[in-house]
Amino acid sequence: MNHTFDVVTLFLLLDIAEAGSLTAGAERANMTPSAASQRISKLEFGIKQPVLTRLPRGVQLTEAGEILTSRARLFRREMRAASGDLEAIRGLERGSVRLGSFPTVSASLLSDALKDYHSRWPGIDVRVRSAVRPQLLDMLHSSEIDLALLWSYAWTEEAERSLSLEPLMEDQTVLLLPIDDERVEHDVSLHELRTARWIIRSNDHPAAEVLYRSCRVANFEPDVVYEAHDYQEIEAMVAAGVGIAMVPRLSVVHHRPDVTAIAFPESDRVPTRVIYIASLARRQYTPAMYAISTALRGAAERIAAVNDAATGEGGNTSLRSGATASTPR
Secondary structure, X not given: OOOOOOHHHHHHHHHHHHXXXXXXXXXXXXXXXXXXXXXXXXXXXXXXXXXXXXXXXXXXEOHHHHHHHXXXXXXXXXXXXXXXXXXXXXXXXXXXXXXXXXXXXXXXHHHHHHHHHHHHOOOEEEEEEEOXXXXXXXXXXXXXXXXXXXXXXXXXXXXXXXXXXXXXXEEOEEEXXXXXXHHHHOOOOHHHHOOOEEEEEOOOOHHHHHHHHHHHHOOOOOEEEEEEOOHHHHHHHHHOOOOEEEEEHHHHOOOOOOEEEEEOOHHHOOOOEEEEEEEEOOOOOOHHHHHHHHHHHHHHHHHHHHHHHHHHOOOOOOOOOOOOOOOOO
């Protein structure tokens, strides 16, 4: 016969056995002796046999009582361990989070955030899946990942309403030029680049669409001379003088020393993209999810501060650096 056991009563029985009397056990369990006696009687009625033998002084477990207390002891130990695990998660001593990302942001914003994250919360395991936007959305909806870093332009299809979106930063579109290009020292409008030769990501890439849309607003079609597979390839071709390029700023955070990036004037209305953290709207953030989002916000603020400082130094924003090239997509 199957029995449904009341955990409170099982723990009471264990307290009685360890204390040696019903009264002392009831006191341990924070209940009156009368309430404790009623619970034990109800348990005995349910299993059709006694669990305690009342003695002149104290009580003694029956065989059934021994079986139940041995199980209750194991269960109480597991519950205490579970409570400790929950406290550790709350205190961010352990736990895990599955994060989706895309290469451009992984090589810039995310890598910076993870340095901070691992130093502050070394016990939290972070698993990252890198993919393109549609795949990241699919992984979110199938719960393969807890959070995703996504991008969006003004014309990008809206994410489904089942997602909660937390904007992190605006990723400005910049002009990539050879370091010795004379235009580096001047404000350059898109109209002045009508006769330029352009290097783009493959024609179906969102960054290519930014170029085409921007040039159409300026009433010309760009002369595309090279289609690249990644931003490292774009930088190499720009450095070689093949052409110039329009790229997201995050794609050249770590870049070649022989190229530089400058901002477009606001009057050109060159589109920028928003980087945000996405999660299922119904999903409650765990402490580990809060921690990684905190680290990501901190990294975004640091990047924005660097960009603001560079822009404030005058007109064009140069990203000259001796760092090695990265390969974001």
